[in-house]
Amino acid sequence: MFQIPIVFHPIYSQLTLPRNHRFPIEKYQALFDRVLHQYPGDFKVHQVARPVHEDTLAKVHVRSYINDFISGEISEKSMKRIGFPWTEQFVKRTRFAVAGTIKTAQLAFEHGIALNMTGGYHHAHPDFGSGFCVFNDLALAAKQLLDNDQASRVLIFDCDVHQGDGTATCCASDSRIYTVSIHCEKNFPARKQQSDWDIGVDKHLEDDAYLSIVSDTLETVISAFKPDFIIYDAGIDIHRDDDLGLINISTDGVFARDKLVFNMAKNMAIPIMAVIGGGYQRDIDALTDVHQQLPRAARAIFGVNNR
Numbered sequence: 222m223f224q225i226p227i228v229f230h231p232i233y234s235q236l237t238l239p240r241n242h243r244f245p246i247e248k249y250q251a252l253f254d255r256v257l258h259q260y261p262g263d264f265k266v267h268q269v270a271r272p273v274h275e276d277t278l279a280k281v282h283v284r285s286y287i288n289d290f291i292s293g294e295i296s297e298k299s300m301k302r303i304g305f306p307w308t309e310q311f312v313k314r315t316r317f318a319v320a321g322t323i324k325t326a327q328l329a330f331e332h333g334i335a336l337n338m339t340g341g342y343h344h345a346h347p348d349f350g351s352g353f354c355v356f357n358d359l360a361l362a363a364k365q366l367l368d369n370d371q372a373s374r375v376l377i378f379d380c381d382v383h384q385g386d387g388t389a390t391c392c393a394s395d396s397r398i399y400t401v402s403i404h405c406e407k408n409f410p411a412r413k414q415q416s417d418w419d420i421g422v423d424k425h426l427e428d429d430a431y432l433s434i435v436s437d438t439l440e441t442v443i444s445a446f447k448p449d450f451i452i453y454d455a456g457i458d459i460h461r462d463d464d465l466g467l468i469n470i471s472t473d474g475v476f477a478r479d480k481l482v483f484n485m486a487k488n489m490a491i492p493i494m495a496v497i498g499g500g501y502q503r504d505i506d507a508l509t510d511v512h513q514q515l516p517r518a519a520r521a522i523f524g525v526n527n528r
């Protein structure tokens with residue numbers, strides 16, 4: 222019986238943060254627990270075995286930045302831009318999370334679909350991090366697939382509400398990777414970078430208009446670029462209750478988006494992997510309800526009764 226691969230490590234949620242820090246670090250464990258509880262038998266769990274190696278990180282990032290972050294020599298100003306205080310624990314968590322996305326790419330190559338229960342560090346640039354992102358797992362997973370000859374044309378399809386500015390700069394010089402970002406124009410980062418295709422939507426956008434943008438964009442890019450692998454950032458900060466999003470997508474809208482992306486990949490027989498991306502609400506249960514739409518959609522499209 223086919224079980225959809227999901228990648229997890231308890232360290233995803235293990236990060237001691239200053240009191241009142243806005244980042245909902247508990248969400249990863251909460252989502253993982255929810256998936257196992259709600260869909261017993263539908264998913265096969267793959268634990269991340271080891272942290273990502275420096276040489277792998279160097280496929281995208283400059284050595285001095287990698288070394289400074291890992292050793293703790295990185296400046297306080299640089300950490301401020303990332304948004305977390307530097308700790309050994311944070312380094313470990315970061316390296317396991319990135320390793321998780323790379324592992325997810327390998328599993329999707331083998332099985333056609335795989336999900337990482339974290340990931341989507343699209344604000345990480347080659348030589349600096351920002352917006353809760355240190356190393357660009359999306360660009361790294363793409364490079365790894367290309368280097369292993371497991372793909373020749375990788376589409377990074379980023380639907381987080383914030384622009385994938387770091388992914389754009391990390392992949393700018395590589396014509397084998399096509400970067401698409403569908404984001405809210407009036408949102409972080411203030412200074413946008415140039416993806417291969419940027420769609421900056423207006424504030425307060427609602428389900429129907431949003432879903433037709435996602436569908437038309439994906440259809441167009443698949444027929445024009447002809448990817449043989451899709452990396453999907455399924456950020457849910459598009460949700461109407463999100464603290465950092467500015468558009469008005471419902472939970473049903475999130476489910477419909479994830480389903481349409483998976484469905485198009487499946488129909489075109491293109492392997493697809495997804496990361497959960499951004500999502501910010503103080504109420505972890507409510508936030509988990511929205512993140513849960515991704516595994517729910519994967520199950521609807523790739524589940525054993527739908528193959």
Ligand SMILES: [Zn+2]
Pocket residue numbers: 381382383456458498499500
């Ligand atoms: Zn975001």
